[in-house]
Amino acid sequence: MLRTVVAGGPRVGKTTLSETLATQVGTVARHSDDLIGTVSFADAADAIVEWMALPGPWVIEGVTAVRALRRWLDTNDEGVPCERVFWSTTPKVERTSGQERMAKGIETVWAQIEERLTSRGVCVQRF
Numbered sequence: 001m002l003r004t005v006v007a008g009g010p011r012v013g014k015t016t017l018s019e020t021l022a023t024q025v026g027t028v029a030r031h032s033d034d035l036i037g038t039v040s041f042a043d044a045a046d047a048i049v050e051w052m053a054l055p056g057p058w059v060i061e062g063v064t065a066v067r068a069l070r071r072w073l074d075t076n077d078e079g080v081p082c083e084r085v086f087w088s089t090t091p092k093v094e095r096t097s098g099q100e101r102m103a104k105g106i107e108t109v110w111a112q113i114e115e116r117l118t119s120r121g122v123c124v125q126r127f
Contacts, residue, residue, distance in 0.1 A: 001056030005081070007065040007110070008088035009103030011095050017086060017127055018061035025057040032062020045071045052081045063102060066109045073116050084123040087114075 002025050006018040015031060022029040030051050035044045041064075048068035051060050060068075060082075072081040089107060091099075118124055 002084070003052070003056040003082040004059045004084050004086065005052075005065050005069060006059065006061035006086045007069070007106075008063075008086075009091065009095075009106050010063060010099035011091040011093050012088040013092045013127070014061040014063075014086075014088070018059045021086075022059040025059070027057050027059060029059040029061055032060070032064040032068075035064070044068075049075075049081075056083075063106060066106050066113070069117065070109055070113050073113055078120075080117075080120050080122050082122060084125060085117060086125050086127050088127045 004018075004021055004025075006014045006021065008014055015029075018029040018031070032044060032048060035047055039047050044064040045067040048060060048062070048065055049072050051058070052068065052072055069081055069085070087110065089103065091103075095103065114124060
């Protein structure tokens with residue numbers, strides 16, 4: 001079963017792509033934004049890691065997904081959190097200064113985990 005994470009900074013088109021991918025595999029996309037107001041920002045990554053434990057197919061998207069991937073890798077010495085990750089840093093519309101800062105932080109986390117993901121066989125596709 002195909003498990004997909006769509007990740008990247010704010011305003012890069014994650015929601016649009018995740019909806020298309022979910023339709024293709026016959027599932028509903030899970031959005032990290034749905035966690036806003038229900039868990040703290042710090043706990044959002046843990047909630048997404050729980051989503052990753054569910055059987056596929058699934059599509060998970062969001063800014064917090066990168067932190068969740070890192071958390072998953074840090075707690076699992078083998079295996080993969082998903083079969084593929086779609087990653088983008090290119091905004092489709094103008095971002096606020098706060099969104100720009102968030103994007104830089106996410107790109108820092110991505111730089112820490114990309115090789116770890118690909119070395120385990122996760123397919124990374126840029127969009």
